[in-house]
Every structure is written in structure tokens, then in C-alpha cells.
Amino acid sequence: MSEDKLSDSKKPVILKDIAEACGVSVATVSKALNGHRDVSESTRQHICLIAADMGYLPNSAALRLKTNRSFxxxxxxxxxxxxxxxxxxxxxxxxxxxxxxxxxxxxxxxxxxxxxxxxxxxxxxxxxxxxxxxxxxxxxxxxxxxxxxxxxxxxxxxxxxxxxxxxxxxxNNVDGMRDLTAYIISCGYQRIAYVHGEDTAVTRSRVGSFYRTCEERGLAVPDAYLIAARYHNTGDSAQATRQLMALDQPPDCIIYPDDYSSLGGRWVLDKMKLSVPDDIGIAGFDGLNFARVLDPELTTVRQDTxxxxxxxxxxxxxxxxxxxxxxxxxxxxxxxxxxxxxxxxxxxxxxx
Amino acid sequence: MSEDKLSDSKKPVILKDIAEACGVSVATVSKALNGHRDVSESTRQHICLIAADMGYLPNSAALRLKTNRSFxxxxxxxxxxxxxxxxxxxxxxxxxxxxxxxxxxxxxxxxxxxxxxxxxxxxxxxxxxxxxxxxxxxxxxxxxxxxxxxxxxxxxxxxxxxxxxxxxxxxNNVDGMRDLTAYIISCGYQRIAYVHGEDTAVTRSRVGSFYRTCEERGLAVPDAYLIAARYHNTGDSAQATRQLMALDQPPDCIIYPDDYSSLGGRWVLDKMKLSVPDDIGIAGFDGLNFARVLDPELTTVRQDTxxxxxxxxxxxxxxxxxxxxxxxxxxxxxxxxxxxxxxxxxxxxxxx
DNA sequence: TCCTCCGTCTTAATCGATTACGTAAAATCA
DNA sequence: TGATTTTACGTAATCGATTAAGACGGAGGA
Missing domain, CATH: 3.40.50.2300 (Response regulator)
Structure with missing residues (x-):
């Protein structure tokens, strides 16, 4: 019957067409297609069949206008x-x-x-x-x-x-940051710095969790080890890295706000001839794909996007x-x- | 006047509202807003002012239904x-x-x-x-x-x-591949292989351009130097790389179908203890961002997305x-x- | 003075659906 | 058999816009 399903019909099929083809009113077609109860089973089936055969598609504009739902x-x-x-x-x-x-x-x-x-x-x-x-x-x-x-x-x-x-x-930023921090500590790093993002609720969760985890493991976190930088800004993270490494007691590991920011840090450390992870460890947050192609691969927390x-x-x-x-x-x-x-x-x- | 522009009005303003506020018919409002000529300049301005003040927004569904344009x-x-x-x-x-x-x-x-x-x-x-x-x-x-x-x-x-x-x-794949190939040749590589993507019009343009450029510079391209691999498939490109390096005369440079595929090759070469670019050069195509964070950075052709x-x-x-x-x-x-x-x-x- | 034309609005049909309400026939009940 | 309910549709209003066609008052021409 419907040999031209793939053809480019200029005019879409509308309810009126189906109504005429079935010899019923437009209202009945609408009700049949929407499964209302006041249509006999036999006509319902007939209408649905014809509709499918004619390649009927609802008009989303008309639908929205009438029902106030746009999907x-x-x-x-x-x-x-x-x-x-x-x-x-x-x-x-x-x-x-x-x-x-x-x-x-x-x-x-x-x-x-x-x-x-x-x-x-x-x-x-x-x-x-x-x-x-x-x-x-x-x-x-x-x-x-x-x-x-x-x-x-x-x-x-x-x-x-x-x-x-x-x-x-x-x-779950709290658990994520806890796992990351705990892992870093378990690897033997002692002076962990956190270049965190700008002040948002997310940042606060992470910073809080970072602090708590360090504290629980008996690690002190000097105030100077917490530096703000904008998210996704390699310039900021590079600057923060320089600042950290200029300290009397520079950190032996730096956590960046996100994977991308970690690149800024990596470049600075490279220039200082410091080797990752032997001289200093670095970590990111997000788990972006490119972190997998870096050498060495970035330790990070993958968010389940x-x-x-x-x-x-x-x-x-x-x-x-x-x-x-x-x-x-x-x-x-x-x-x-x-x-x-x-x-x-x-x-x-x-x-x- | 319009102190509640940012308020959450439950009911959007419609033409009828404006018509009532202005004491004209809906048709006149519509024509005024659409700049038709049969509305006097003074009423047009008045209507437009009131409409803006009431925060009128057209209803895209009604518009589409009537004009058959959805934007x-x-x-x-x-x-x-x-x-x-x-x-x-x-x-x-x-x-x-x-x-x-x-x-x-x-x-x-x-x-x-x-x-x-x-x-x-x-x-x-x-x-x-x-x-x-x-x-x-x-x-x-x-x-x-x-x-x-x-x-x-x-x-x-x-x-x-x-x-x-x-x-x-x-x-412009022809020019792009020509520039890439010419550059590689100008760097002194003599045996250039091309792991190209599956057979599409794009692939054919690139392969053709690659051949022509090599020929023009007097470089022979053994048939074995052209291998097909699927686009964006590191497995395929790794396999192709192994195949190439097993040849009696392995290439000294490999062009991959795209940046991502080049990673598959890089891994294989790394395992073979071959150094890029001294032992072998590699190049991609696309100019994706991650190619910038690889070490060494990938030579590639950036498509102007x-x-x-x-x-x-x-x-x-x-x-x-x-x-x-x-x-x-x-x-x-x-x-x-x-x-x-x-x-x-x-x-x-x-x-x- | 009367007719025409023009500028300015209004009336009403229409786009493609949904749905409250009306109605005729069939089914149920007394 | 007559009254009432149920079933299965049809009629028409409606959503918010556009637009062809009609109406009305005033200006201009004969």
C-alpha cells in the first residue's frame, strides 16, 4: 500500500485527510489517535491503520498551540x-x-x-x-x-x-575530593597545595573536603597552600604555581581546579626543570579525555557526565x-x- | 511604567491584550508590529510602544502555524x-x-x-x-x-x-594535504606513508593531493605506504603502524587520517622505542585542541571549523x-x- | 451636490490540532 | 412498551497569530 513512504510529499498529511479517507469527522480521528474511550475499537483500529499508511505526523506547532505543551x-x-x-x-x-x-x-x-x-x-x-x-x-x-x-x-x-x-x-564533590586527597597522601606526598577555583558552592565543597581529609590524616595545610584561580584558566594556574614554588616550603603536590588548568601548572614546572611526579605531583579534576593523552597521564577525578x-x-x-x-x-x-x-x-x- | 519586566507573569501577553490596551483591533496590532503600510504612523508608534511596555513576545507556534515558517x-x-x-x-x-x-x-x-x-x-x-x-x-x-x-x-x-x-x-582538503606533505618533505623526510581514512570523497581528495605533491617533488610512494584505517580509530591506526614498521623499508614519516588516530600510532612507536620526530615523524589532520598538549606537539592541518x-x-x-x-x-x-x-x-x- | 478614491481600521477566515458539549441510535431497565 | 442510560460520533469553539476583503469617513474631481 504505502510504497511511497520515503517520497518527498510536498504537503504533509493532516487530520482532515485521514478523516476524509475514513469517512469520519476530524474529532473522531483525533480521539482515535489519542486513544480516547469514546471511539469504538473497530473504528479506532481502522483510523490508526489508515493514518500510519498515509504517513501521518502531528504538527507540533498546532499541538503546542492547543495543548500548551511543546515537548x-x-x-x-x-x-x-x-x-x-x-x-x-x-x-x-x-x-x-x-x-x-x-x-x-x-x-x-x-x-x-x-x-x-x-x-x-x-x-x-x-x-x-x-x-x-x-x-x-x-x-x-x-x-x-x-x-x-x-x-x-x-x-x-x-x-x-x-x-x-x-x-x-x-x-559528589565531597567524596570525590576526599578520595583524591586521600590517594595523594597515601602515595606519600606531605605538602599538598590546592589551587582552587573561584568562590562557588562547588568550590567550597571541594575545599572543605580537602581540608577535612588532610586534617584527618594529620597533615597540616598552611594558608599559603590554598590559592584561588579562575576555572579553566591556564594563566591563573601558571601564576599560582609560580607563587607556590617560590615559598620557603614549596609543596610537593599541587591539586588544580580542573584538568585544563593543570596544563598551566605543568608548563611552569617543566620550565623549572621539575619532573612530574618525582619532584612534584599534580592532579586535576573533571576527568576530561585529553588528560589521558598527557605524559604522564593526569591523576584526576572523573565526573560522571x-x-x-x-x-x-x-x-x-x-x-x-x-x-x-x-x-x-x-x-x-x-x-x-x-x-x-x-x-x-x-x-x-x-x-x- | 514597566517595573515588572523581570517578573514571572503567568500568562504571556498576546495580541488581544495589546489590542484592548490600545483600543484597536487585533489585526491592526499585528499589522503595526509587522510594519504594514495600512496603519497610520501615529497608531503604529503607539501600538509598538505599548507592546514593548507590556513585554509582548510573539508565540512561535502560532507564527509557524500561520506562516509556515519556524525559524x-x-x-x-x-x-x-x-x-x-x-x-x-x-x-x-x-x-x-x-x-x-x-x-x-x-x-x-x-x-x-x-x-x-x-x-x-x-x-x-x-x-x-x-x-x-x-x-x-x-x-x-x-x-x-x-x-x-x-x-x-x-x-x-x-x-x-x-x-x-x-x-x-x-x-579545502587538496590544498591542506598539499601544504602538509610539502612541509614534511621540506623537512627532509624521504619515505612518507599515509594511513588514510575509509573511502569517502574527502579521503579521495586528500590521497590524490598527497600523491600529486610527492610526485611533483620527485618522491616515490610505494603502494605499501598507503593503508586504509577507519577515521577516529586508534586500534586501526596502531595496527597500520605496526604493519608499516614491519616493512623492509619502513617509512620515516607517517601521516594519520586524523589527530585522534595519530595517538594509536604514537603508542606503537613509543613501545618500539622510536623517538618522534628524530626516528620518525608523525602528522595528523583536523587541528583538534588536544594536539596542542601532546609532547611533542602534533603537526597537523587545522580545519577552520x-x-x-x-x-x-x-x-x-x-x-x-x-x-x-x-x-x-x-x-x-x-x-x-x-x-x-x-x-x-x-x-x-x-x-x- | 454627488461620486470616486484613498487612507485607516475592522471583520472574519484560516493554519492543524484538541475537547466540551450535543445528539442519535442502541442497550438496559422497569 | 416507554423511559433512561450508554455508546459512538459529530458540531463548533478555541489556541495566537496573519491577511484577504469589506466598511467608513473625508478629500478631491466633475
């Missing part, structure tokens, strides 16, 4: 560096988010501030496109644009940052489909310690 | 490895594509084969979402799904592959807005040779 998720992926989709960490989350959203019948639209000539806020963009929900994974969580979205009536889930009004998906993206998609869709599931909470996703050669067991050290 | 671009980004958005090369193109599309007032929707439970073709998905145009940047260009899209009435632009029915955006994405967006939008611009042609984007330490001037060699 479309707004996504906000922007960091201050504007690396956007290029960012390996974000793109991994996005990829997983997209897959899970598709699985559940949702498409994705990127929210931006200017669409064409007119400037509009992220919220406006979401309204314009009728997004059923929004996932935010950006860095500057305190811009008024973001807050407008957070305070709006649209279901929102944030990644890597928590607002008390909304559910968030976070790496697969799970984070999936969890974010599921949560926001749950909130859309069952509004009662919207009670704000935190979804913690475990990380995994990756032991690379950049941190190694020291000759005379006890191994746990 | 939405379908994007197909899928390679057989399913690395999807994680793929550094694609994500760079996508990022640029997205920026340019936004600039011109278009949003982006990823086309997939199954949205929710129901399976639909890429074409169906594009129709369902009313995409005004589609950009394809996938690897398996010969699947029936892709062909259906290619043969459809929807404006389509392809990246990295040409169909005679459609306009495509391509790197920024320009490719932008060109693709512009072309497809041009076709949408001015159908006459849809005459199929190829848009060539120049590449840039990146000289890393993985290919170096040989001691006794002439330098061009």
Missing part, C-alpha cells in the same frame, strides 16, 4: 569564557542530556540572549519557544538573567550549582509531567578517582 | 561511533553554526530517529518540528535516511561531503529566505598548516 526543553550552556559547546565537560553532559530527552520524547533548544535582531532574556526565549522545562549548566549563576529563570514558573533544573528554589544535579546529563533530563521531565515531583532537592552523582602517572608512590612512603 | 534549523550530527556532541571537530562546527544561526534569528533542533516511543526518520522529525532548513554533518552519508533528506523539498546543506543535489561546505559552521548556517538560511540561491555548489574553506614538534627539520636536510 521541547530549553538548555542553557554558557560559561563566561564562551567556550560553549566546545567545552569537553559540558558537551559530554549535553550529549547525555540530549539522548535521555529524546528517549522520553523531548527535543532540545538552546536558549540565547539574542535571537535575530531583538534582544530577549533567556526566560523570554524559553517562553517564545514554549519550552516545557529548562536545564541550566552555566557558570555565572548570579546574573539577573539566570535568576529570572530560577524564579519563573517554568520547571528548571540546574547542573553543578544549587539554588534552594530548584532541584540541582551535582557531582553521562549520569549527570541523564539525571538532569529525567528530573526536569518528571517535573513537567508530574508537577508534584518538583520539591527542590539535590541529586548527587558519584565521581571516580582516576590514577594517572602524575601522582606516584614515593620511594620511602607508606602505601595504604 | 528553526534542523541539525544532524551523528557519526557511526556515536561520539556525537563529544566529538571535538563536530562540536566546534556546531558551536559556530549555532552562533551564526542565532545571529540571523534561527534556533537549532537536533534531528534524531526516535523521538519518544515512535520511530521516525530524520525527514519526519524535520517536518514534525517544521524545520525551515537542515544542516547535515554526519559520516554515513549513504544511509537511506540521509538520502531521503537530501532528496526532499527542504533546504539542506551538507558539511564535509558533497551531493550533486545540494550545496556543501568542505575544507569556525568558518565552516558559519558558512553552513549562512548558506542554508540564504536558501530558506531566497530560494533562488539554492543552486548546488561547493563552498571550500581553507585549512591552516600547524607545525608541531612531531615533524622536525632533519639534520642533513635541505629546508625550503
Amino acid at each position: 521541547n526543553l530549553g538548555v542553557l550552556f554558557d560559561d563566561q569564557a564562551n567556550s560553549g559547546l566546545t567545552h569537553n565537560f559540558f558537551s559530554r553532559i549535553l550529549d547525555s542530556l540530549k539522548r535521555q530527552a529524546e528517549q522520553r520524547g523531548y527535543d532540545i533548544t538552546f536558549l540565547s540572549q539574542n535571537i535575530g535582531q531583538m534582544k530577549m532574556s533567556y526566560y523570554d526565549h524559553a517562553v517564545y519557544r514554549g519550552c516545557d522545562g529548562v536545564v541550566i549548566a552555566c557558570v555565572d549563576y548570579y546574573s539577573p538573567e539566570i535568576l529570572q529563570l530560577i524564579k519563573s514558573e517554568i520547571p528548571v533544573v540546574t547542573i553543578d550549582h544549587s539554588f534552594h528554589e530548584r532541584t540541582s544535579v551535582l557531582s 553521562e549520569e549527570m546529563g541523564k539525571a538532569a533530563a529525567n528530573q526536569v521531565i518528571d517535573e513537567i509531567e508530574r508537577p508534584r515531583s518538583a520539591i527542590p532537592h539535590q541529586i548527587l552523582v558519584n565521581c571516580q578517582l582516576i590514577k594517572g602517572g602524575s601522582v606516584a608512590v614515593r620511594p620511602a612512603a607508606p602505601v595504604s | 528553526n534549523l534542523g541539525v544532524l550530527f551523528d557519526d557511526q561511533a556515536n561520539s556525537g556532541l563529544t566529538h571535538n571537530f563536530f562540536s566546534r562546527i556546531l558551536d559556530s553554526l549555532k552562533r551564526q544561526a542565532e545571529q540571523r534569528g534561527y534556533d537549532i533542533t537536533f534531528l534524531s530517529q526516535n523521538i519518544g516511543q515512535m520511530k521516525m526518520s530524520y525527514y519526519d522529525h524535520a517536518v514534525y518540528r517544521g524545520c525551515d532548513g537542515v544542516v547535515i554533518a554526519c559520516v554515513d552519508y549513504y544511509s537511506p535516511e540521509i538520502l531521503q533528506l537530501i532528496k526532499s523539498e527542504i533546504p539542506v546543506v551538507t558539511i564535509d561531503h558533497s551531493f550533486h543535489e545540494r550545496t556543501s561546505v568542505l575544507s 569556525e568558518e565552516m559552521g558559519k558558512a553552513a548556517a549562512n548558506q542554508v538560511i540564504d536558501e530558506i529566505e531566497r530560494p533562488r540561491s539554492a543552486i548546488p555548489h561547493q563552498i571550500l574553506v581553507n585549512c591552516q598548516l600547524i607545525k608541531g614538534g612531531s615533524v622536525a627539520v632533519r639534520p642533513a636536510a635541505p629546508v625550503s
